[in-house]
Amino acid sequence: MRKLPHSLLALFSIAIFLPCLPAHHDTEEMIARFTQRIESGKASAELHYRRAVEYRILLQPAKAEADLHAALEYDPNYTPAHRELAQLLAKRGKPKLAVKAARHAIFASRNLNERAGAMILLARLLAASGQPGAALRSCREAFELKPPGEVEWYLLHAELLALLDRDHERPDILAAGYTATYSIVLRNAWIDALLDAGDFKAALPVIEQELSGLRLKSSWRLRHARALLGLGRTATASAELAACLGELEKRIHPARPDITLIAERGLAHALLGRLGAARSDLRRARAGGAEQWMTAALERALSDVSKIDRR
Amino acid sequence: MTIPPLLKTTCSATALLLIMLQAVRAEQPAFSRAPYLQLATDSSIRIVWRTERAITPLVRYGKDPVKLTGLAKAENIIKRVTATGESGSPPPLHSAPEGTRQFEATISGLEPETVYRYAIFDGKKRLTPDDPSYRFKTHPLPGIPRPLYFWVVGDSGTAGLNQAKVHTAMREYNKAKGAQLDLYIHVGDMAYGSGTDTQFSERFFKMYEPTLRNTVCWAAMGNHEGKTSKGADGSGPFYDAYICPTTGEAGGLPSGKEAYYSFDFGSVHFVVLDSHDLDRKPGGAMAQWLKADIEKTKAEWLIAYFHHPPYTKGSHDSDKESQLIEMREHIMPILEGGGVDIVFTGHSHIYERSMLINGAYATPTTAKGVILDDGDGDPDGDGPYLKSKGLVPHNGTVQVVAGHGGTNVSRKGTMPIMRRILVENGSVLVSVKGNTLSATMLNLNATVRDSFAIKKEGIIEHSPIQDPWQPSAKKETKKPESGKVIKEGKPLPPGAQRIIDHSAQWRYLAGGNHPPKNWTTLNFNQSSWKQGAAGFGYGDKDDRTELAGMKDKYRSVYIRRAFKLPDGANPAKIGLAVSYDDAFIAYINGKEVCRVGVDSGSGKDAKGFHSHEADKKFEFFPLDKKAIGALQDGVNILAIEGHNIKVNSSDFTLHPALLLVK
Structure with a gap:
């Protein structure tokens, strides 16, 4: 039989699929459609959950929360709603309720993947509510459920160890994560963990090798300076910090800075003994929403001004 | 037995359908x-x-x-x-x-x-x-400068006619130009409504099959794919369809995840982010990877893309929606601090293209203090955006929202940093050649609707423009913005009286400068403008005021002159006689009265020019009711802007007169 021309086939397939073309709507329209369906007696856990997500996107957390509670009334084991609710409650400053919702999410999990994800969520919420020990246990359970874990899990694991003042355990965790995932973020976090743990000799050759191949070097100049200071090479460290600050001045937008760069600049100032400038950057980074781990090295340096010879 | 006609028709149609299905099956x-x-x-x-x-x-x-x-x-x-x-x-x-x-x-x-x-x-x-x-x-070896030509599509996955047309338009355009794609980037929403496996097959792979067999599509995940696929662990139909680098195997640093990655093509470095379902905060793993990746690259060009646009007022609003706000507030500072040149996104079903911007991270987005170059970026218009050689932090970025690849397009409002807003389906073709990146928006009829370029040379230092150009709040349509476009005039009427003679003196502004908005009004101070006799132009030896420096430098000239109506003159009998090459817009006392060969906009924003040769002939354009209404007793001002279709055109003529016919 002769083959149909491609154009005819294309038209044919378009005609077949045209009636079922998906309609795409913007966020407000989606909410209106969900509302219409809910009000016309077709309410379900999924519909309330989906409307809650749209409300969350539109930065209307109260409405989102109400919808998530409604979703769970329809189906108390609807896992996505528990997870979404836990995160929303944490953002709304209700840490205890958030933890409770995360525990429900674990309970309602339908498979190991979901359960592991919920364990990580719980670990984050416990850490945020000042329970790093419990958080660490939850995090480790997730690893057991779904080895080898994900990039973010290793970062969380290391962060929890830092909160528990177990810095010496962090390098191994991060090195294992790097081996498992190849993520450069874990490799860099491993170097930072070596520095935090005082293992400057192990960190230095990796840092120096990395520095040679970079276009923008400020982050690694900082690491280099920290290693050099740890090894007592203060003059070289000072020169490296000055170069770091020089580059950062070009990269930091004066009015709307990247807070990660502000945290770096603060650390460079602190290591140079410029405490006023360092404290100012710390305040600015925190005001910009920097997470605790991002300013941890800066805070530590501020509390230990003797790390550099200021002559 | 008699078969009813309706049944006969139905049977025939069914038989035809079965034959077609059988043909397909065979x-x-x-x-x-x-x-x-x-x-x-x-x-x-x-x-x-x-x-x-x-x-x-x-x-x-x-x-x-x-x-x-x-x-x-x-x-x-x-x-x-x-x-x-x-x-x-x-x-x-x-x-x-x-x-x-x-x-x-x-x-x-x-x-x-x-x-x-x-x-x-x-x-x-x-x-x-x-x-x-x-x-x-x-691909060429990393770091080796080689020409690159790629296609950008977003929000296309309907399997509908518009998606097919956008694809065909690109293929026909490239065929006509003898160009071949080096790669194809998709900024997400390629398989509506939920990115299921079947939707991927029908709405992406089948639709683009002839292109996909010889062109790699490097994709960013959209929210619709995100309904069935997860960036966190790279599971779902999206990640079954795409094989993305996780260990830095295509250039850049290893991300450890398929959800965000980078790759090199010669001296161009691409970064691809997941704006949908991963942490977008500066402390998140994706942002940390991004910062490390762009600190490492030594490419000449840095191109980023992801689904949710940091700036849009199309079918979505980047001042109101959390994912869009977070990409702007958290990710853009990292990208611009690393010297990004251009950012492609989708999600919002529209084509929006910005001026050269930097530091526009505030919510809501304003143009204040963030526009580095408010020109149109068109090499044949205001000229390309200029940047320093290499990747220089905060040296200017162009944002392109290309969410118009096939689904219905719409517009909510006006994003003040945008230079071009088009509510129509299409795609973007980008070429990087040496120190210039050029891009065109091609609509579904294969018509180029926008062109801009970024040129890198030496050291360019920008500072924000205090009072930048602003896009019109009026929705753009395919029709002209300002008035009816006339393609050509009428023959000159015999025996007309000259109100402004063919050789009259005019005030004129040339040299690539553009006048302020009130230049067409009576009370505009024209003292700094030069004076010369009509006509104005170059190249065809028919101009009294020769604009010797115009070719290759600029393409617009502005002239104005006062006149009084003769006593007892009937305004309905007044008209313009103009010899022109290629296009012009005339104003009386600040009101547009005649538009010839210019589709839209005015002044430096004029677009859509039609070629026209003067041939030393005058054409007549009677004034309409609107023009007559603009006339007043006493002194009036006739102002005309003349445009050349291309800056390197061989000639230009603007030679007007004002006539009173019998």
């Missing part, structure tokens, strides 16, 4: 997903395809199309099958139809920048036709 394709390319590097590529039956897969390839001497054997081809509930290696397909086999052949040891032909076999049986379109080209 030609049951070998593939349930035709071969497509993935993960190209300077020395390797992946070829992926699906079948619904067991085969013995082989790939033959080679530089010589006659002798495909290279061979990827079955044992070197990964076979993935439909999930059965058990995990394994290689990972099963998330939700493919039962019986699906997906084959992923890695071809390695290739030469850089080299074209290879390939063919798929089932044992000895060739499955792909002997067709030159089954080919691939390896």
Whole structure:
């Protein structure tokens, strides 16, 4: 039989699929459609959950929360709603309720993947509510459920160890994560963990090798300076910090800075003994929403001004 | 027995449908997903395809199309099958139809920048036709400057007519230009409504099949794919379809995740982010990777893309929606601090293209203090945006929202940093050649609707413009913005009286400068303008005021002159006589009264010019009611802006007179 021309086939397939073309709507329209369906007696856990997500996107957390509670009334084991609710409650400053919702999410999990994800969520919420020990246990359970874990899990694991003042355990965790995932973020976090743990000799050759191949070097100049200071090479460290600050001045937008760069600049100032400038950057980074781990090295340096010879 | 006509028609239609279905069935394709390319590097590529039956897969390839001497054997081809509930290696397909086999052949040891032909076999049986379109080209070595030409599409996956037209328009345009794509980037929403496996097959792979067989699509995940796929662990139909680099194998630093990654093409570095379902905060793993990646690259160009636009007022509003706000507030500072040149996004169903901006992270977005160059960026208009050589932090970025690849387009408002806003379907074609990146928005009829370029040379220092150009709040349409466009005038009426003579003196502004908004009004201070006799122009020896420096430098000239109506003159009998090349807009006392050969806009924003030769002839344009209404007793001002279609045009003429006909 002769083959149909491609154009005819294309038209044919378009005609077949045209009636079922998906309609795409913007966020407000989606909410209106969900509302219409809910009000016309077709309410379900999924519909309330989906409307809650749209409300969350539109930065209307109260409405989102109400919808998530409604979703769970329809189906108390609807896992996505528990997870979404836990995160929303944490953002709304209700840490205890958030933890409770995360525990429900674990309970309602339908498979190991979901359960592991919920364990990580719980670990984050416990850490945020000042329970790093419990958080660490939850995090480790997730690893057991779904080895080898994900990039973010290793970062969380290391962060929890830092909160528990177990810095010496962090390098191994991060090195294992790097081996498992190849993520450069874990490799860099491993170097930072070596520095935090005082293992400057192990960190230095990796840092120096990395520095040679970079276009923008400020982050690694900082690491280099920290290693050099740890090894007592203060003059070289000072020169490296000055170069770091020089580059950062070009990269930091004066009015709307990247807070990660502000945290770096603060650390460079602190290591140079410029405490006023360092404290100012710390305040600015925190005001910009920097997470605790991002300013941890800066805070530590501020509390230990003797790390550099200021002559 | 008599068969009723309706039944007869229905039977005929059914029979025809069955015949068509049978024809399709008889030609049951070998593939349930035709071969497509993935993960190209300077020395390797992946070829992926699906079948619904067991085969013995082989790939033959080679530089010589006659002798495909290279061979990827079955044992070197990964076979993935439909999930059965058990995990394994290689990972099963998330939700493919039962019986699906997906084959992923890695071809390695290739030469850089080299074209290879390939063919798929089932044992000895060739499955792909002997067709030159089954080919691939390896990337150039990282850091080596090579021309690059790529296609940008977003929000296309409807399997509808507009999606097909946008694809066809690109193919026809490239065919006419003799151009071939080096790569294809998709900014997400390629398989509406939920990115299911079947939707991917029907709304992406089938729709773009002739392009995908020889062009790698490097994709960012959209929110619709995000309904069934997860960036966190790279599971779902999106991640079954795409093979994304996780270990830095295509350039850049290893991300450890398929959800965000980078790749190099010569001296161009691309970063691809997941704006949908991963942490977008500066402390998140994705942002940390991004910062490290762009600190490392030594490319000449940095191009970023992801789904949710930091700036839009199309079908979505970046001042109101959390994902868009977070990409702007958290990710853009990292990108601009690393010297990004251009950012492509989708999600919002519109085409929006910005001026050259920096530091626009505030919510809501304003133009204050963030516009570095408010020109149109068009090489034939205000000229390309200029940047320093290499990647320089905060040296200016162009944002392109390309969410117009096939689905319905719409507009909510006006984003103040945008230079071009078009509510129509299309796609973007981008060329990087040496120190210039050029981009065009091609609509679904293969018409170029926007052009801009970024040129890098020496050291360019920008400071924000205090009072930048602002886009009109009025929605742009395909029709002209300001008035009726006239293509040509009428023959000169005999015996007309001259109100402004053909050789009259005018005040004029040339040299590439553009006047302020009130230049057409009576009380505008024209003292700084030069004076010269009509006509104005160059190149065809018919101009009293020769604009010797105009060619290759600028394309617009502004002239104005006062006049009084003769006593007792009937305003309805007044008209313009103009010899022109190529286009002009005339104003009386600040009101536009005649638009010839200019589709839209005015002054430096004028667009859509039509070519016209003066040929030393005058054409007559009677004034309409609007023009008559603008006339007043006493002194009036006639102001005319003349435009050349191209800055390098061989000639230009603007030679007006004002007539009172009998």
